[in-house]
Amino acid sequence: MANQTASVESQFLRQISKKFLNWSLLRQIMSFVLFIGLWSIIVVAVDYFHQIPTPKAVFLALFELPITVVLINILKSFFRVLAGFFLGIVIGFPIGVAIGYSRVLKNLIFPAFEMIRPIPPIAWIPLTVLFFVHIESQIIFLTFYGAFFPIVYNTMGGIAEVDIRLPRAAMSFGLERKLMLWKVILPAAMPQIFTGMRLAMGITWILVVAAEMMANKGGMGYYVWYNHTVMDYPHVVLGMGIIGLCGAICSIGINFVGNYFTRWRRIF
Amino acid sequence: MSNTNQESEVVFKNVGKMATFKKTQTVILKDCSFTVEAGKLNVLIGPSGCGKTTVINLIAGYERPDLGRVLINGRPISGPSWERLVVFQETALFPWLTCYDNVMFGPLARGVMSKESAHQETVKLLTKVGLEDFRDKYPSQLSGGMQRRAELARALINQPEVMLMDEPFRGLDAMTRKLMQEYYLKLFEETGATHVFVTSELEEAIILADNLLVMTNKPSKIKKVIEVALPRPRDWSMASSKRYLDIKAEALELLHEEAVKASVASGKLDVDLASGYKKPE
Amino acid sequence: MADRTLMSKGEGRISVEEVGKIYDPEGVNVCALKDCNMEIDPGEFVMLVGPSGCGKTTLLNAIAGFSNVTSGIISLDDEIIASPSMHQSPGADRIVVFQGGALFPWKTVLGNLVYGPMMQGKMKRDEAVAEARRLMDKLGLSKSCEELYPEKLSSGMMRQVEIIRALINNPKVLLLDEPFRALDNMTKSLMHEYLLEVFAITKKTIFFITHDLEEAVFLADRVLIMTTRPGTIKASIEVNISRPRSFKTLATRDFMDLKEQAEAAVKEETLKAFEAGERELA
Numbered sequence: 001m002a003n004q005t006a007s008v009e010s011q012f013l014r015q016i017s018k019k020f021l022n023w024s025l026l027r028q029i030m031s032f033v034l035f036i037g038l039w040s041i042i043v044v045a046v047d048y049f050h051q052i053p054t055p056k057a058v059f060l061a062l063f064e065l066p067i068t069v070v071l072i073n074i075l076k077s078f079f080r081v082l083a084g085f086f087l088g089i090v091i092g093f094p095i096g097v098a099i100g101y102s103r104v105l106k107n108l109i110f111p112a113f114e115m116i117r118p119i120p121p122i123a124w125i126p127l128t129v130l131f132f133v134h135i136e137s138q139i140i141f142l143t144f145y146g147a148f149f150p151i152v153y154n155t156m157g158g159i160a161e162v163d164i165r166l167p168r169a170a171m172s173f174g175l176e177r178k179l180m181l182w183k184v185i186l187p188a189a190m191p192q193i194f195t196g197m198r199l200a201m202g203i204t205w206i207l208v209v210a211a212e213m214m215a216n217k218g219g220m221g222y223y224v225w226y227n228h229t230v231m232d233y234p235h236v237v238l239g240m241g242i243i244g245l246c247g248a249i250c251s252i253g254i255n256f257v258g259n260y261f262t263r264w265r266r267i268f
Numbered sequence: 269m270s271n272t273n274q275e276s277e278v279v280f281k282n283v284g285k286m287a288t289f290k291k292t293q294t295v296i297l298k299d300c301s302f303t304v305e306a307g308k309l310n311v312l313i314g315p316s317g318c319g320k321t322t323v324i325n326l327i328a329g330y331e332r333p334d335l336g337r338v339l340i341n342g343r344p345i346s347g348p349s350w351e352r353l354v355v356f357q358e359t360a361l362f363p364w365l366t367c368y369d370n371v372m373f374g375p376l377a378r379g380v381m382s383k384e385s386a387h388q389e390t391v392k393l394l395t396k397v398g399l400e401d402f403r404d405k406y407p408s409q410l411s412g413g414m415q416r417r418a419e420l421a422r423a424l425i426n427q428p429e430v431m432l433m434d435e436p437f438r439g440l441d442a443m444t445r446k447l448m449q450e451y452y453l454k455l456f457e458e459t460g461a462t463h464v465f466v467t468s469e470l471e472e473a474i475i476l477a478d479n480l481l482v483m484t485n486k487p488s489k490i491k492k493v494i495e496v497a498l499p500r501p502r503d504w505s506m507a508s509s510k511r512y513l514d515i516k517a518e519a520l521e522l523l524h525e526e527a528v529k530a531s532v533a534s535g536k537l538d539v540d541l542a543s544g545y546k547k548p549e
Numbered sequence: 550m551a552d553r554t555l556m557s558k559g560e561g562r563i564s565v566e567e568v569g570k571i572y573d574p575e576g577v578n579v580c581a582l583k584d585c586n587m588e589i590d591p592g593e594f595v596m597l598v599g600p601s602g603c604g605k606t607t608l609l610n611a612i613a614g615f616s617n618v619t620s621g622i623i624s625l626d627d628e629i630i631a632s633p634s635m636h637q638s639p640g641a642d643r644i645v646v647f648q649g650g651a652l653f654p655w656k657t658v659l660g661n662l663v664y665g666p667m668m669q670g671k672m673k674r675d676e677a678v679a680e681a682r683r684l685m686d687k688l689g690l691s692k693s694c695e696e697l698y699p700e701k702l703s704s705g706m707m708r709q710v711e712i713i714r715a716l717i718n719n720p721k722v723l724l725l726d727e728p729f730r731a732l733d734n735m736t737k738s739l740m741h742e743y744l745l746e747v748f749a750i751t752k753k754t755i756f757f758i759t760h761d762l763e764e765a766v767f768l769a770d771r772v773l774i775m776t777t778r779p780g781t782i783k784a785s786i787e788v789n790i791s792r793p794r795s796f797k798t799l800a801t802r803d804f805m806d807l808k809e810q811a812e813a814a815v816k817e818e819t820l821k822a823f824e825a826g827e828r829e830l831a
Contacts, residue, residue, distance in 0.1 A: 163360065165354075165356050165360035166360055166362060168328070168330050168348065168354070168360075169354065169356070169360050169362075170362075170373070170377065171330075171347075171348040172328060172329075172348040172349065172350060172352070172353050172354065173350055173353075173373055173374035173377045173378065173426065174349070174350045174374065174377050174378035175373075175377040175378075176377075179377075183377075184362070187362070187364040187365075188362075188363070188364070190364065262364075263406075264363050264364045264365075264366075264406040264407075264408060265363070265408060315733070315735045316733035316734070316735060316736075317733075441600070441601045441760050442760045442761045442762065443600050443601075443760060443815065443816075443819035443822070444819070446812075446816075446819070447819070447820075468733060468734040468735070469734055470734070471763065504809075504812070507805055507808075507809065508802065508805045508806060508809060512805075513800050513801070513802060513805065514800075516799065516800040517797065517800035520796055520797070520799055520800055523735065523738075524738070524796050526735070527735035527736070527738060527739055528739075530735065531703075531705070531736075531739060
């Protein structure tokens with residue numbers, strides 16, 4: 001009996017605590033606090049790291065951010081990323097469709113791709129100088145190159161993995177063969193095509209930063225590198241943060257478009 | 269839907285079919301001959317992996333026989349056609365189209381109906397299968413039972429001569445399955461047409477079938493055709509009738525024989541077990 | 550033939566009294582079980598059926614000790630194993646065989662079998678191996694598969710191994726959570742006969758949940774029917790079909806009558822669940 005009254009009380013307490021304290025949310029906020037705390041402690045306590053700016057220094061640097069300069073650099077990076085990305089789609093997507101759809105084309109193109117693909121894009125930097133005169137086009141080539149393979153491979157894979165019953169059903173219903181790609185194959189492959197685009201977007205940001213650091217032609221990568229050379233480390237960290245933010249905005253954007261085109265997948 | 273569907277007979281004549289799986293060739297069908305009776309509900313039952321789906325694919329025209337012939341009304345089957353439509357395992361609705369657009373797909377793809385009459389027919393069918401309130405939902409938003417009904421509607425709007433049901437109720441829980449069986453029975457008894465229904469569930473097979481075609485293990489052929497002479501319209505109260513029980517006993521015997529053969533052949537289950545139930549001493 | 554060392558000695562009475570379970574994901578109370586009562590005698594084979602999502606698994610998890618109850622008491626042989634105030638844990642006296650199977654894929658059949666008794670420190674390795682071999686022999690699993698990894702086994706054989714892995718712990722009760730769900734019908738029917746054989750040899754208390762009525766009536770001494778959420782036991786059907794049973798039992802009048810009786814009881818609940826499901830989606 002004593003047991004049971006105790007249980008009623010504890011249940012009551014449990015419900016109260018659930019109402020007013022959401023532990024899960026609190027713990028998640030704590031995660032940020034812990035991170036910043038750890039950062040401060042390491043910088044202050046470990047002598048070796050004393051050149052790393054403290055969170056406070058970074059926060060204060062925010063107020064002396066050269067806003068126009070940063071905005072111009074952001075726009076430059078965005079332009080390069082989007083140019084490479086869209087070139088990747090314009091060229092990569094049709095190729096992906098072609099080799100996903102036709103075995104002949106796959107045999108002709110795929111093995112050569114497989115040979116080139118393991119070469120990390122950054123290893124191409126020296127050669128790009130030979131292909132393109134303008135530094136701007138060298139950078140865009142690199143971002144394009146980074147976007148190209150994920151788009152080709154995922155488009156191809158998406159098409160190859162379409163459940164065979166779907167085109168079969170469409171065939172039975174009398175759909176003309178020339179419409180099959182447009183009406184059945186592409187919609188069915190859409191989720192994986194967008195997976196490719198998400199990957200591509202991430203890679204173009206990595207590449208644009210690397211290229212800009214080397215190129216001396218502006219952009220957020222250059223901004224970070226420049227502040228490094230003048231040893232203004234709070235602004236280096238700020239620049240890193242801005243790059244992260246830009247990357248996040250791009251991936252939110254692509255998710256938004258992707259979710260629209262594959263809205264039929266959402267289960268609720 | 270009226271009873272105007274043309275009723276077609278499908279005949280398998282000494283059909284042989286091989287398949288390559290992981291670089292080894294297996295014979296799926298061997299010297300397989302049988303007749304799918306026109307206007308009847310023909311149920312194929314057999315051990316799993318025995319080639320039931322292959323039979324469906326052959327009739328649908330997705331595959332060609334390696335040996336022998338598959339004939340519809342005396343003519344060989346040359347390829348997929350709306351006259352022979354499949355309701356697939358686990359459903360193969362187009363996931364990017366709404367329920368309504370899925371049903372509209374057939375008529376619009378062939379361009380045989382005006383958009384207006386296709387629309388009317390679609391609404392009529394969706395109402396008939398009880399999905400009128402769900403016409404704008406995507407397949408992923410429908411329950412398993414609703415998906416199957418949408419798929420039935422998608423096929424029925426084309427008024428096919430042969431309906432090929434490839435384990436359509438597999439994956440539904442037992443209770444939803446039962447409701448779907450009753451629903452499908454009613455639909456068959458109202459609309460006619462020739463039906464081929466593949467299943468591995470005996471009770472389902474008997475209650476639905478006019479003809480029960482029991483298949484053997486691979487390489488498969490028809491082991492026996494049992495005529496299910498239960499009156500129509502059917503309902504589950506017949507399941508305790510003497511006739512039903514006799515059919516069930518006969519089919520159980522045949523299927524158990526195949527199950528044991530399969531397990532002994534693959535050496536997977538212990539022979540002791542496969543030899544049947546041992547009395548504890 | 551009945552094996553003394555395996556037979557339970559009048560142990561394994563489960564009683565469930567007024568059990569309730571409220572889930573509280575993000576403040577939304579979902580009542581999975583309510584005023585649930587049942588009593589399972591030692592050595593009884595009881596099947597629990599009900600529409601999917603009705604709380605069958607919740608009840609089994611509570612008995613197994615995987616999740617707690619919010620009201621009521623569950624006891625095993627007069628020992629309380631679950632109540633709202635206690636922190637429960639799974640025990641070797643009640644072993645669960647799961648739906649998808651839970652053999653360790655990185656261990657061989659033998660390794661899987663000896664794992665339990667060794668982890669509990671009840672046996673040394675060679676004792677455990679000897680016991681495993683004895684059981685395999687007794688319960689019809691050929692020695693040749695001892696060194697195989699689970700992925701090499703057929704689905705039916707995996708279930709056999711799993712049942713033996715449960716029995717090697719000499720549990721008081723065996724809890725089965727739709728263990729044959731993923732099997733094809735033919736293998737399933739062979740497994741049913743196998744389980745009946747195991748039951749005849751061991752006389753363990755078995756609590757088995759399923760939504761397959763044919764399975765339920767074929768195997769059980771008693772079939773319990775659970776209502777749609779909140780789950781509670783609605784009816785109990787005695788299966789007076791003599792043992793041993795074989796597949797031929799499936800085509801007998803007695804069997805069909807009992808199945809129909811169970812079906813009638815379940816149908817109402819299914820329709821309720823069905824409509825609730827469609828409502829949720831609407």
